[in-house]
Each structure stands twice: as structure tokens, then as C-alpha cells.
Amino acid sequence: MKYAIIIPDGAADEPLAQLGGKTPIEAAHTPNMDRVALEGRQGLVRTVPKGFESGSDVATMCLLGYDPATYHTGRAPLEAAAQHIPLAPSDWVFRCNLVTVLDGVMKDHSAGGISNAEAQRLLSDLRAALKLPGFEFYNGVSYRNLLVYRGADEFDVTTKPPHEIPEEPVAKYLPRGKGSDLLRQVMELSRGLFAEHEINQVRRETGLNPATQVWLWGQGHAPNIPKFAQRFGVKSGCMITGVDLLRGLAVLIGWDVREVEGMTSFHDTNYRGQGEATVAALDRYDLVFSHIEAPDEASHQADWKTKVAAIEHIDRYIVGPVLEKMKRYDEWRILVMPDHPTNIATRKHGYASSPFCMAGTRVRSVRSMPYSEMNAAESDLKIEQGHELMEYFLRGGNL
Numbered sequence: 001m002k003y004a005i006i007i008p009d010g011a012a013d014e015p016l017a018q019l020g021g022k023t024p025i026e027a028a029h030t031p032n033m034d035r036v037a038l039e040g041r042q043g044l045v046r047t048v049p050k051g052f053e054s055g056s057d058v059a060t061m062c063l064l065g066y067d068p069a070t071y072h073t074g075r076a077p078l079e080a081a082a083q084h085i086p087l088a089p090s091d092w093v094f095r096c097n098l099v100t101v102l103d104g105v106m107k108d109h110s111a112g113g114i115s116n117a118e119a120q121r122l123l124s125d126l127r128a129a130l131k132l133p134g135f136e137f138y139n140g141v142s143y144r145n146l147l148v149y150r151g152a153d154e155f156d157v158t159t160k161p162p163h164e165i166p167e168e169p170v171a172k173y174l175p176r177g178k179g180s181d182l183l184r185q186v187m188e189l190s191r192g193l194f195a196e197h198e199i200n201q202v203r204r205e206t207g208l209n210p211a212t213q214v215w216l217w218g219q220g221h222a223p224n225i226p227k228f229a230q231r232f233g234v235k236s237g238c239m240i241t242g243v244d245l246l247r248g249l250a251v252l253i254g255w256d257v258r259e260v261e262g263m264t265s266f267h268d269t270n271y272r273g274q275g276e277a278t279v280a281a282l283d284r285y286d287l288v289f290s291h292i293e294a295p296d297e298a299s300h301q302a303d304w305k306t307k308v309a310a311i312e313h314i315d316r317y318i319v320g321p322v323l324e325k326m327k328r329y330d331e332w333r334i335l336v337m338p339d340h341p342t343n344i345a346t347r348k349h350g351y352a353s354s355p356f357c358m359a360g361t362r363v364r365s366v367r368s369m370p371y372s373e374m375n376a377a378e379s380d381l382k383i384e385q386g387h388e389l390m391e392y393f394l395r396g397g398n399l
């Protein structure tokens with residue numbers, strides 16, 4: 001049996017006046033997603049359990065068949081896995097953003113999308129100045145860096161994602177709780193060190209946001225996640241994504257990660273290349289998981305035109321070729337769905353259940369409707385525990 005899972009991140013939405021009362025999925029021309037729904041079945045699945053924030057870390061973990069209540073230990077440890085950073089069970093990982101705070105207000109969670117070279121320079125100077133034992137910095141992409149703590153202190157802290165407090169005074173969102181004094185010391189040291197740093201002088205002169213300090217959040221220990229093959233009996237899996245978070249999840253569950261030239265998290269991504277890579281990977285792997293970030297990023301910008309275009313590109317260049325390829329195997333199944341909604345109206349992730357469609361061997365429905373949020377909701381097929389969807393899919397739609 002061959003399995004393909006295609007995730008247009010954040011594609012689900014609500015009806016929009018700009019689209020004549022249609023959702024972006026309804027407005028987009030998606031003959032291939034419709035074929036999956038018409039030949040198979042569709043329904044709704046809750047991918048963000050109560051008590052969790054809607055994000056790709058939680059929702060994708062659910063989609064992969066793992067209950068976040070059991071396995072989610074924080075966002076930073078998942079990104080550490082993508083970088084293959086070795087972690088002992090007692091080690092802590094923090095997301096270490098470079099941010100712009102001016103007059104005590106969070107101006108920019110990304111320090112103007114600072115370059116890798118500038119970020120490396122700032123963090124290596126911070127590393128040299130930091131006299132606290134046990135801390136190690138790891139450079140990621142741009143402002144997204146990690147701090148690992150391998151010391152004796154314990155943490156029981158509350159932290160805040162910096163992208164959730166734009167234009168707000170930062171004082172009330174500083175780390176709180178046991179061990180937070182250590183984290184505040186690191187942040188405070190960076191503030192003094194970066195203030196007159198030559199990199200920031202140049203950035204200010206050229207009108208770019210300076211990196212005024214590091215901001216620590218998203219902490220956790222390494223999660224202890226059973227391998228996908230052990231858990232579901234599907235021997236080999238492959239992840240294709242432009243996002244570190246999903247690469248990390250793949251590493252943790254024992255899958256290979258495939259890169260595609262020109263693959264990004266925006267609409268400028270190489271859709272055609274990702275479609276070809278997904279098709280090619282199906283010959284080598286039992287399950288291929290192909291994730292496209294572009295619809296989510298367009299939603300965060302409230303760019304409904306680009307969101308519709310991204311969904312159409314995914315349909316044409318990824319779902320279409322994969323569906324064609326699947327039909328050459330004796331036994332196959334395909335699942336297409338967003339991990340969570342991202343709403344154009346609010347520019348934020350939503351909490352509504354996600355519409356899914358699946359087709360293939362022994363997947364049948366008595367109803368035949370094109371794929372949409374509304375038709376999925378009318379199907380009466382509702383999976384409340386999102387992590388049960390994987391087993392449902394692998395067993396061909398039998399709960």
C-alpha cells in the first residue's frame with residue numbers, strides 16, 4: 001500500500017466578502033482536490049485539542065497520529081531535532097529570537113528579517129560575553145535561533161511568543177517563574193551588548209530594524225516520541241517541507257527528509273519541483289508527507305488573492321501529479337487537508353476543525369460533493385480526536 005498526505009498549510013478559512021461569500025478553497029479552481037473528495041470521502045477533524053494554541057507544531061503532531069497532550073513538550077525542541085542537535089533528557093531548549101524592542105515596546109519579532117551572517121555575529125559575541133555556565137547558542141535561519149541549557153538549574157517558567165505581542169510593552173511578558181532570573185540575565189546582557197553594536201549601527205543607518213536583544217520562549221525538554229513505523233506498522237516515511245518545525249517532527253518519528261531546490265515558505269516556492277519530488281519519493285517510501293506553507297503565510301498577510309493562487313498551484317502541481325501517480329499502484333490512498341485554518345479576516349490561526357478529503361483503495365462514500373469546508377461539515381463525518389485520523393486513514397476510513 002502506498003500513502004500520500006498533502007498539507008496546504010492554513011488553507012481553510014471562512015466565507016469572504018472579497019470572494020463573493022466563498023471561502024478561498026471554494027473560490028479556487030481545484031479539480032484534483034475535488035476528484036479526491038468525489039471519488040472518496042470528506043469530513044472534519046479537530047487538529048487543535050482544547051487547551052492548546054492553534055499552530056503547526058500542535059496541529060501537525062495531531063495529523064501524524066500523536067496526541068499533543070502526551071507528546072508535545074514545546075516548539076523549540078522540535079526545531080532542535082530539525083538541526084540534529086543532540087539533547088540529553090535533562091537539557092532544556094529555548095527559541096532565541098533576535099527582536100526589535102524600542103522604548104520598551106515590541107516592534108518586530110524578527111529584527112527586520114535579519115540576515116544569517118548578522119545573526120551569527122551577534123550571537124557569537126553574546127556567547128563570548130555570557131559568563132553563565134551551561135548555555136549554548138545554535139544559529140538557525142535569520143532571527144530563528146536556539147539556546148540550549150545543559151546546566152544543573154531547573155526551569156518552570158512562563159514565556160511569551162514575541163509575534164503575539166506586537167506593539168505591546170514587553171515588561172509584563174518577560175519570563176516568569178522558577179529559573180526565569182537566569183533567562184532574564186541572558187536577555188538583559190544582550191540588550192547592553194547589542195545597543196551600540198556595529199551591526200545595529202549599520203542597520204539603523206540603512207533604515208533596517210536593529211536586533212536590540214534576544215527573546216527567549218517556546219522552551220521544553222526533548223520529546224520522547226515513538227517511531228512512526230513502530231506505532232503504525234508503515235515501514236518507511238518521507239517528509240517534504242520548507243519549514244524546520246516539520247523537518248524536526250519527521251526526524252523525531254524516524255522519517256527521511258527530502259529537500260527540493262527553490263522550496264520556500266512563501267508563494268514564490270517551487271510548486272512544480274515539490275510535486276515532482278513527491279511523485280518520485282512514492283517509489284521509494286511507503287508514505288510521503290508533502291507540506292506547503294504558502295497559503296498560511298498569505299493568510300497572515302491578509303492577501304486573499306495570493307491565498308487562492310497558492311491553493312490552485314498546490315492542486316495543479318502537487319495533488320494532480322500525485323493522484324495520477326497513485327493510480328499506477330495496486331493499492332493506494334491519498335489524504336489532502338490543511339493542518340488548521342488561518343483566517344484572512346483576523347490574520348491569525350483559527351480553531352475550527354479542518355476539512356479533509358481522502359480517496360483510494362476501499363475508501364468510499366455514498367455522497368459525492370466537491371471539496372470545501374461546507375461540504376466537509378455536511379458530511380456528518382467528524383473526528384474529534386485529531387490524532388485518530390491517521391489510523392482512520394491507514395485503515396481506509398473505518399473507525
Ligand SMILES: [Zn+2]
Binds near residue numbers: 009055
Ligand atoms: Zn500551520
